[in-house]
Amino acid sequence: MALIDVIKYEGKPGEIVWKFPRNDISTFGQLVVNESQEAIFFKEGKALDIFGPGTHTLKTGNVPILENLVNLPFGGQTPFTAEVVYVNKALIQLKWGTPAPIQVEDPKYTITLGVRANGAYNIKIVDSKAFAVGVVGARGAYSQDEVDSFLRPMIITRLSDFLAEVVLKSGEPITRLNQHLEEASSAGKTKIQPDFSKYGIEVLDFFVQSINFDQNDPNFQKIQKILTEKFEIDALGGMYQQKRMLDIGEAAAKNEGGNAGQGMSAGMGLGMGMNMGNMMAGMMGQNNAGGNSNQNDATARLTKLKSMLDQGLISQEEFDAKKKDILNSI
Numbered sequence: 001m002a003l004i005d006v007i008k009y010e011g012k013p014g015e016i017v018w019k020f021p022r023n024d025i026s027t028f029g030q031l032v033v034n035e036s037q038e039a040i041f042f043k044e045g046k047a048l049d050i051f052g053p054g055t056h057t058l059k060t061g062n063v064p065i066l067e068n069l070v071n072l073p074f075g076g077q078t079p080f081t082a083e084v085v086y087v088n089k090a091l092i093q094l095k096w097g098t099p100a101p102i103q104v105e106d107p108k109y110t111i112t113l114g115v116r117a118n119g120a121y122n123i124k125i126v127d128s129k130a131f132a133v134g135v136v137g138a139r140g141a142y143s144q145d146e147v148d149s150f151l152r153p154m155i156i157t158r159l160s161d162f163l164a165e166v167v168l169k170s171g172e173p174i175t176r177l178n179q180h181l182e183e184a185s186s187a188g189k190t191k192i193q194p195d196f197s198k199y200g201i202e203v204l205d206f207f208v209q210s211i212n213f214d215q216n217d218p219n220f221q222k223i224q225k226i227l228t229e230k231f232e233i234d235a236l237g238g239m240y241q242q243k244r245m246l247d248i249g250e251a252a253a254k255n256e257g258g259n260a261g262q263g264m265s266a267g268m269g270l271g272m273g274m275n276m277g278n279m280m281a282g283m284m285g286q287n288n289a290g291g292n293s294n295q296n297d298a299t300a301r302l303t304k305l306k307s308m309l310d311q312g313l314i315s316q317e318e319f320d321a322k323k324k325d326i327l328n329s330i
Contacts, residue, residue: 007039008032009086016092016125017132017142020084031056036090038128041066042083045138047129085136087128091204094148095120096155101214104160106174107167109226111219113174115163119185119209123151127200134199154195155188162187163211175223177211179316184208215311227310228303298326 006029011018032055033039039051041063048065056062066082101114125131135150136142166184167174177184189206196203213220302323309319 005029006032007084009034009037011086011141012143014144015141016088016144016147017136017139018086019140020086021140023081023083025058025080025082025084029058031058031084033086036088038087038089040085040087040129040132042085043081047133048082050129085132087125087132089125089128092123092125092144092147093120094123094144094151096152098156098159102156102159102163104163104174106223107164108171108173109223111223113219113223114214114217115159115174115177116212117159117163117208117210119188119207120205121155121189121203121207122205123147123196124202124204125200126202130198130200151196151201155192158188158191158195162191165191173223173227175213175220175227175310181208181211184211224307224310228307298329301326 007020007025009018009032031039031051033051033053035053037053040047041049041051043066049063066080095118097118098116101116103112104115105112135147163174163177163184165187166180167177170176170180170183172179185206185208188208189203192206193203215221305314305319305322305326308314309316314322
């Protein structure tokens with residue numbers, strides 16, 4: 001079999017690493033390396049000399065580490081055996097997503113929620129030897145899809161860390177993470193870079209594009225209830241306690257028991273009714289005294305607006321602008 005005089009890349013599109021299929025190489029042969037590539041000579045499983053873009057003549061002195069191993073003589077078409085592996089170092093664009101919900105604890109309310117998230121990231125191989133040895137090993141080729149499968153679990157492992165970190169820094173509930181996607185993206189890049197660096201990979205960009213919660217999760221509904229009540233307290237001020245008493249009265253009326261409990265319920269209902277009457281009169285008096293006949297309607301509109309914000313239907317900016325309009329209308 002003739003010796004190989006020209007070694008060049010013939011890998012398929014999407015292959016990040018490709019190994020030249022023969023290893024009987026001639027000195028004074030030509031090694032062709034394309035832009036954004038590096039070629040690595042391997043001998044007995046060890047990564048030796050590395051060549052960047054260009055056409056290289058494999059003469060004595062150009063492969064110093066390999067030459068020391070095989071004792072290449074000077075001159076002539078002396079054959080030697082070595083493996084040549086090409087590594088593409090161009091930008092690699094990948095996507096990521098959670099295959100199943102990730103459990104993240106809300107540091108504000110100490111309630112755990114299942115989080116689904118997805119996004120994209122751009123990487124580049126900066127140390128071809130570390131990548132070829134640490135990731136590819138003895139395989140003859142390594143595709144972009146295989147790179148994706150290798151890296152994605154690292155992202156998912158770090159996901160709960162950087163999301164919780166963003167919530168803690170913002171001081172807001174985890175259900176509002178969609179308002180902090182930029183901060184989550186920055187924190188994510190910082191968290192995963194050390195894991196990727198071990199394999200010669202640099203994270204150029206990392207994006208968290210969406211964060212979702214199961215609306216039917218009891219814990220999600222619990223946090224939503226807390227936020228709604230907090231908003232009502234802020235909006236109603238001193239009237240909030242009166243509203244709560246009215247709610248309790250309505251619940252007691254709906255939960256009347258059998259014959260044995262009807263007398264008690266009637267008594268409670270009478271007393272509660274009197275209290276509610278006084279409360280209603282007080283609330284109406286407050287409204288009339290302040291000239292705020294539209295306050296109840298405004299409160300309902302504000303509560304609905306806050307619910308839309310918590311569900312991610314509107315942005316914080318839209319919420320603030322509309323809230324200002326409603327308050328000005330009272």
